[in-house]
Amino acid sequence: MVKRTAQDIRRRNRFDTLRCVYAAPAPVSRQDIAAATGLSFATVANLVAELLEVEVLVEAGHEESGGGRPRARLAVNAERGVLLGIDVAETGIQAQLFDLSLTVLRSVELPLPGAKVAPADVVETIVTGVRELLASTGTPSSRVLGAGVSVPGLVEREGGVSVYSPYWSWRDVPLRALLAERLDTPLYLDNPLKASTVAEMWFGAGRDVDDLVVVTLRAGVGAGVAVDGALYRGATNSAGEWGHSCLVLGGRECRCGKEGCVEAYVSTSGVARTVRELSPDSPLLRDPDESAVVEAVARAQSQGDPVAVETITRTAHYLGTALADLFNLLNPQTLVVGGWLADRLGEPLLRHTREVVARQAAPQPPEAVRLQRSTVPDNPVSLGAATFALEGFLNDRETFGPVKAGRRNARGARTRTAP
Amino acid sequence: MVKRTAQDIRRRNRFDTLRCVYAAPAPVSRQDIAAATGLSFATVANLVAELLEVEVLVEAGHEESGGGRPRARLAVNAERGVLLGIDVAETGIQAQLFDLSLTVLRSVELPLPGAKVAPADVVETIVTGVRELLASTGTPSSRVLGAGVSVPGLVEREGGVSVYSPYWSWRDVPLRALLAERLDTPLYLDNPLKASTVAEMWFGAGRDVDDLVVVTLRAGVGAGVAVDGALYRGATNSAGEWGHSCLVLGGRECRCGKEGCVEAYVSTSGVARTVRELSPDSPLLRDPDESAVVEAVARAQSQGDPVAVETITRTAHYLGTALADLFNLLNPQTLVVGGWLADRLGEPLLRHTREVVARQAAPQPPEAVRLQRSTVPDNPVSLGAATFALEGFLNDRETFGPVKAGRRNARGARTRTAP
DNA sequence: AGACTATTTACAAGGGTTAGACGAAGCCTT
DNA sequence: AAGGCTTCGTCTAACCCTTGTAAATAGTCT
Structure with missing residues (x-):
């Protein structure tokens, strides 16, 4: 215990x-x-x-x-100082430099090698990015209070180890140790879901809320849970793996090997698949790239294109069903939907989804079902990563000692004058 | 906050x-x-x-x-005293009297009127039960430290209000206030899922674990979540409504009006339906009562009856899929399965389910997926209800004051002798 | 009986919160 | 310009909780 x-x-x-x-x-x-x-x-x-x-x-x-x-x-x-937030994604990294008010001072994006990515590649890219950020802003490294790094997959936080990374089949890569050899700043490792959730708690919709769920829809999908004002991590820091929950038993094949996962329906590729199912030779599919399809759907639906509208409706149906389950299971004060896909499909998707959720989350009273879009601007993952660094700094016992004798004495208190 | x-x-x-x-x-x-x-x-x-x-x-x-x-x-x-635990179910109540070691001293079961059940009926039945328990054991009511009452549905705990009860369509029934008029003991109200979970935390598989999920399979199904050694209640004390999560989009019709709910597959009636789907004129269905069907399946499967075996296999497939989702989302240290259905189908069901979960919960390492049967004997709901009363007693500020001056003085401490 | 050992008890120290007294810093009236 | 009024911020003493450590206690063993 x-x-x-x-x-x-x-x-x-x-x-x-x-x-x-x-x-x-x-x-x-x-x-x-x-x-x-x-x-x-x-x-x-x-x-x-x-x-x-x-x-x-x-x-x-x-x-x-x-x-x-x-x-x-x-x-x-x-x-007071600066913080670094680094979002390591499948194809590249984004590194951002923040001041202590968590305003972005500068960001860089660097690609990762297309082929099999080794830990050393990621380390090298991060180091390059950090150097560039500091150099271009003339920031001495002494002003860096900490750096947060988000890597996909399962992360062992205390040890700073990437336990498992699906893209690159990493197993137990001691990423923090590797980075520590090259960077002279406190390092905090976690995954993108946790980072987004923390960003939402500090700077987004979770600011005045103690229990919330944050759902991220991108190429993959996942959730983060905050309970009682603190991020819920579970036994091995892997709580929130929601993308491969079953939505349709025996449904669409998912890249994870299972069938009917949430991710197969409400991710970027899931939406593209919905379009293909609806109308295999729709002009929306002209550009075969899945992101492009989503963009096309977003544009077309505002002009009333029937396939696009139906795609939104179906996606809302899938998403709403899945979110209603989260509401019922976790009963958060509010549920936040973010991620590239949610940004693109925006309010039309959310509006429909809200209806579905309200219908399916009975017996929850409708007012208990607060569903909103993420209000965090820019990249919530790197912001969240920087927030981990901020939290780390706030826990630093050097800076925030237990009621420091020095300070207290200076003010004349805490020194027992009597026997 | x-x-x-x-x-x-x-x-x-x-x-x-x-x-x-x-x-x-x-x-x-x-x-x-x-x-x-x-x-x-x-x-x-x-x-x-x-x-x-x-x-x-x-x-x-x-x-x-x-x-x-x-x-x-x-x-x-x-x-030291006795505790009361009362399990209000659809057709009747079970009231149990416990000593402080939470050993059952006596129990009674009383039916509820078959027709529409009014709050007054339930109150009357509870009062009768409690009187009988105390009278038959010769317990003066002064020895009762508290009584816990479990009612199905949504419960507003602090207020002691049954916000919504599905069986009887109650809305906002102030049950604790009604009972307080008749019983002179501290009363604690909550629902069966929460009660079972708390029972498991104190006396079952959760004894040495801080994060666990308890799943109950009966006529209805539901879950309870404990985080960090404390029951997780959510924003409105309705966390754990898991029975109507979607397992198969567009699947079996559920009594809740939705389709494909977990409950439609792994509850008593869900299993009976699986048998009917597999073999509509199987002898297992001779007695049309659903509980009887489950009993028949349990008996027949041990003799290798193919329909019964296949029923178990399918049920394990449904259950395993749903539980794998819980593992991934909540990442508990252990997951406990209890309830009448789990008791009846027992180890054969769990064995199959474990395999399914292990397969589907990837990338969780298999050893992270601990799945066990409930070890709480007898009725976990009334035990859990009594445990709420125990917890209430332990929080009683009369008894456990903040480091009482009286006691401490008696022992000579805490009294500043100096100026 | 005396030595030895491990458990309890007692106590002071250390970390935290908080009510309440008191000085500080503005407005407003005289 | 001085003095009252009001609200804010600081400081201190009081209280709650945990914990390391010295002293007291209660057994066994020789």
Whole structure:
């Protein structure tokens, strides 16, 4: 059984406090934070003092006051340092440099060799990308607070090992160790589903929600689950493998070897297949590339093309059925749909899906079924990876010591004066 | 956001400590508890002292010692009081009286009126059952520490309200309030899935596991999820509604109105349907009652009857597929299958199911896929209901105050002697 | 009886939260 | 310009929880 200590509470409260600051569109006051987190004002003041001390937060002006001392406004100190977020995908990597407010400063995309990709190739590409990001922005590596790396597949997080990667058939590749030889910064490894979920929790629809499910629709599909404000990882950090859940027993063959997987219906290739099933010689299939088909469907449906419209309807039916199951099983406060496919097919798909979900999720009352599109801009995976680095930094015991004697003494407290 | 305090830690540790004592087949020492929970010995000694004080635990002899002070053995004080567990099902209720070691002292079953069942009927039946249990055992009601009531459907736990009950079309019935008028004991309301899961966590396969999924196969089917040693409830306490997840899009009609639900395949009626599909005039169907069909299948398969064997195989295929999805999505340490159907079909079903799950849960390594039958004897629902009452009692601030001044003073500690 | 050993108990220290007193910083009135 | 009023932020003492460690305890062994 995992042990829980008082410091976990503190850590959690620090997270909540900071999440509040990130979540707000404008600088917030200590009072706002206390109200939002449910913590006492004293505690918030404590935590904020600590965050100001290490310069993660800064004071940013004051609120208007109608008599009485004006509230100080707090904001993230974007200048405090930078974070790296790296999204390793099948065909290439995207590396992004963020300031501490998690604004993208610069990004690069680098292809991976087309043939069999070895761990060394990925390491080399990442290192190149990182060097380029730092060089082009003139950032000394001392300012990097941490780097998050997302690799597909099963990841053993603490050890920084890619346990299994489907594309490249990796087994137990100690990726963090390999990268640590080349990069001098704290490294955090996880997979894209977890990264997207964390991004959504800090900066997206999960900001003011404690239980949510994030579903990502791209070439593959998957889910991330957050319970009680924390990412749910399961026993071996592989919770959320939802893409190969069975939607149709004995249905479409899936690339995983099974039949009827969710992914065979609501991924990029799944949608393309739906088009082919509906109308094998539809002009939508002119370009055989599956992404192109999806783009074509998106364009055509807005002009009322019947095949495109029916494709959307069917996809919504598949997706809605699968999502209703998630609602019933996990009962989240809200369910977020993101990923390239969801972006492309956008509101029309979601609108239909919402109807299906509402119908199928009975006996859940309809208002309990909140379904929304991801509000995270740009690439949620690299943002999420950077967020892992942020979380890691916030847990750094060097910076955020247990109520440091130094600081407290400086303020004259904590030193027992009596016998 | 829900607030976390230091007392939560204490409460949690108290639970863990006691769970240890319950879990062990024989009385355990403080050292055993410390080892099992990962707590320091001092803390365990603290908690045990408190539990001894309120007489929930008693010392039960000493271990053999090869030189040195022998370890004291601790056991639950069964005499400390009694708990009630009430399982309200479609056709009748089962009420059980437990001592504090959660041994059944007596049970009664009472039918509910066959026609439309009103809340007052259920209340009346429960009250009758409880009176009978107490009268027949000569238990004064002052010895009852609490009563747990399981009702099917959606339950709003804090309020003690049955939000929706499918059998009787109840909506927002304030069951706890109604019962409180008639019974003078703390009441805890929840549904059968949650109850079974909690029973499994305290007394079954979840004793030494922090993340588990409990699947119940009866007339209906459902799941319960425990995360991090605590029951996962979701946003509105309705997590675990798994029975109407889609297994076959457009498949068998389900009584819920949807098609292809898990429940239409692996419930009692689902199995009977499988038999009918396989061989419409099989002798297994002689008795048209669905439970009787399942019993017949269980008997016949052990004699190698081909229809029965094929029924088992198919059911295992359905069940295995559905369970593999749960493994992939939730990644529990272990998955427990219980319920009348699982009891009847027993090991043959599980053996086949295990194979299917192992095949379909890739890329999970096979050893990560632990699938076992429920080890809770008798009725897990009423046991779980009683466990809710136990948990409630353990959270009672009267009994387990925050480090009570009284007790501590008696022992001479905690009173600052200096200025 | 005395030595030895392992278990309990007691206690102080350390980490956390929080109410409440008090100084600080603005508005407003006189 | 001074003083009242009001609200915010800091500080401190009090309380809750865990835990390392010294002292007391209760057995076995010689």
